Structure formats: C-alpha cells, structure tokens
Amino acid sequence: MATTAPEPTDPAAREFVTHGRIDVEGRLVDASNVTLFCAIELDGVTGRVVYKPVSGERPLWDFPDGTLAGREVATAMIADRSGLGAIPPTVLRDGPFGPGMVQLWVETAEEDELVDVCAPDEVPEGWRTVLHAHDRLGEPAVLVHADHPGMRELAVLDVVVNNTDRKGGHLLAGTDGRVYGVDHGICLHTDPKLRTVLWGWIGEPLGAETAEKLRKLRSDLDGQLGAALGEHLTTFEIRALEQRTDFLLAEAVFPEPGDDWRAIPWPLF
Template sequence: MSGRELTLLTEGSIELLGLIPRSSNQTFLVQVSCGEDEGYAVYKPEAGERPLSDFEPGLYKRERAAYLLSESLGWGLVPPTIIREDPPLGVGSLQWFIDCDFQQHYFTLFEDAPETHAELARIALFDFVANNTDRKSGHVLRDDDGRIWGIDHGLCFSASFKLRTVIWDFAGEPIPEALLEDIAPLAEAAPAKVAELLDDDEVAALQHRVQRLLVAGVMPVDRTGMRYPWPLV
C-alpha cells in the first residue's frame, strides 16, 4: 500500500457509517476523507471495549503495535493502523478496510489456494511472535489483488503465553532461513515504537518467544490440542 492510506487515516475527516456485526467489542465502519479523496476504515474505540480479566483497557494500542511489528519485519501482513484521539466515540484505532471476498478465509485459502501457503505460514509465525490469543479463520483475508492480510490483533502481546490460532497446518515444519533472519533482531530488542505501546514484561516475553523460535528452528507445535479460538471462523 502507498502512503495515501496512512494520510487518509491520520488526517482525514471521519464519518461513522455503522456498527460491524458479530464483533466481541464495538467495531465500526467509518469513511475517512481528505478533500475529494476518501476511503474506508475499521474504527475500534476504547469506549467500546468490554472489560477483560487478562487484558487491560486499551486494546486499540495492541492493534497499532501489531501493525508496527509487521512493518518492522518488512512483512506487510497487517493493514495500515493508527491511533486517533478525535473520532466520534473517542480514542481508538483506525485500520484501513480491506476489500475482499469475505467468503474466503484461512480454511478455504489453505484448501483451495496452495499458492498462499507461504504467506499463511508467515502469519502463523507472526502470531507466535505476537502471542495472538484470537487468530480465527475469518481474521485472514485475501484482497481483490490476491494479497493476504491478517486483521484483529487486539488480543496480542500478553506477557503470559496465550497463543490460540486455527493455523496449525505448518506445525513442525522448518522455518525458512529468511524469516529467521527477519525475526532475529527481536531476540535482542523490540522496535521502540512497539515497546512504547506495551509494558516491560510484555516486551521481555516477546523477546523470549523469538529466542525460542531461533533455537527450535521449526514452526510452533500445539502438543495440547487446546490452542484453538472459539468460534473457529
């Protein structure tokens, strides 16, 4: 994506269009406009978050942190995501809306589009690094140009290991050397812009997870059979 999307997200006026159904927290479709240029974004206000026992309020920060982590790795898996203070319902994240066929998701892509497997495996690796607690199948999108995206990262980066994902088809496979090289710097330090959105224990845990991956050299394996989200899609 170009800088256009980030400009619209950061500087555009925001019009609330409606509530996105079937979300656990209040999530809205908005239109962002700068002059004659416009686009759509997903708005997740802090005010719409339901209280959780294992995550502090401010899940929108984790949405932003996931985007910044993906960008720091050069993977481009997460749509452009920013934090704004001035939307209609208060502070929250704005993420560029991905136009796609919503009948496609991880399960259909894995079965019907083997050419996407390398990208799907990279999302699985990203989810281990970010400690994603909620990678449902419907959180994997393929846009109209065939690009694969991962969305919905509000439940990431816990200091406690909470990985829950539907992406286990690559478990135990060797991690490509190029991806190990990409993540290796995270074993020493998280990117500063990511770290400032997390607490110290969460940053240390991220580094530890990467260290484990570098030693193991293979994709994570679920030996419990319990690390699945619900619902699956």
C-alpha cells in the same frame, strides 16, 4: 472530483488513515467490542476504515494493562517493522467517539476462501489439515486452511505476538492477492496463550527469509521499536515478546501447540 483510497501497501495509506476525517456509517454487530464501519476523506481522497474506540472496549480480566486498541497498533507495528505478515495500515488516533484504533478497510475477493471445515475427501488440493473431528451429525470433518505464503508468515507473526484469537474470519483474501490479518486486540500477553487456526506447518523449517525477518525484529526490539512499543505494552510484555522471538530463532521450526491451553479458538470463524 474525489479519488479512491490508496492501496494498503501504498506508503500514502498511513497518512490517509492518520489524518482523514472520519464519519461513522454503521456498526459491525458480530464483533465483541464496539467496531464501527466508517467513511474517511482527506484532500479529496475517500475510502473506508474500521474504527474501534477505546470507550467501546469490554474489560478483560486477563488483559488488565493498556487497551485493546493499543495492542492492535502494537501488533501492526511489529508486522510492519519485521515484514512478517500483512496487516492493513493501523493507527491510534482520535475519532468521533474518542481515541481508538483506526484501520484501513481491505477490499476482499469473496470467492477466495482461506479456512474451511469440510469432509476429509473434500479438502482442496494443496491445503493444510489442522484438525480431525466430527460434525454435529457425527460425520467426519476436518479443519483446513490454504497453503498461502501470506498465511504462513501470519502464522509466524501469531507465534511472535502470542495471538490469542486467530479465527478464520480474521484472515482476509485481498483483491490485490495478499492475505491480510486483522483483529489483534488480544495479543502480546506474557503467558503462553497462542490460539490459532494456522497450525498447518507444525515442525517444518521456518526458512532463511523468515529467520532474517525475525533477526531484524529482534534487533529493532533493542532499539526504536522496543521504545515505541512502550506506549502500548508493559515492560514485561515487551520482554516476553523478545523471548518468543529468541525461541523461534533458536528452534527454527514452526512450534507445536502447548499442552496447558486450548490451541484453537472457538468459534473457528
């Protein structure tokens, strides 16, 4: 009898995602690049994964090097080694349409919203306000997000990897209580391009635990992690990653958006 897939935090999940047999079941049509929903099976264990074949990537003029799949894997490697944020087990492997990114599917608690646009007097208690604006009818509206420890760590990770597209829909409330970040194909550019909905902690201290994770990351970048990232990133991109980590350690606070680029993605979700 088949058993269900390991949880994302289970060490066995990586083996499962790396070596399981993949069968395509459908396509996620809202994605910019080919994104396939697949069944996976290994030794009687069954589950679901997302598969993004390199052959289905649309070329981006400002990300000419490597692949988007490689950038997703590189971001997951950084999160795994540093402990900054939760990303489902993510690997680069062959699939039905050639090499691509394969990531364990995360079961979500649909009733748990993490990011919202609402009227100023309807902000959930304890949530963080990111932006004041007006809706299409001219009524006041605010962009807000939950004040969740997992999202706070993903906000730090976004700065480190220079995430160009952290939409609200890229944050998943797992049924295990963790918040998972997905869709990291346009990260790790050398130029400042941070666009995220997670600006709710601007100016606040990173804290000792986060600083320790950043120090571990910085040390690993000078060792095995830096060497492993060379499979997916250019030397200049790895150097820029080191510089962003150094900057966060020196400043020790959540940074403000820059003035020379749009700091929030569109659409928001």
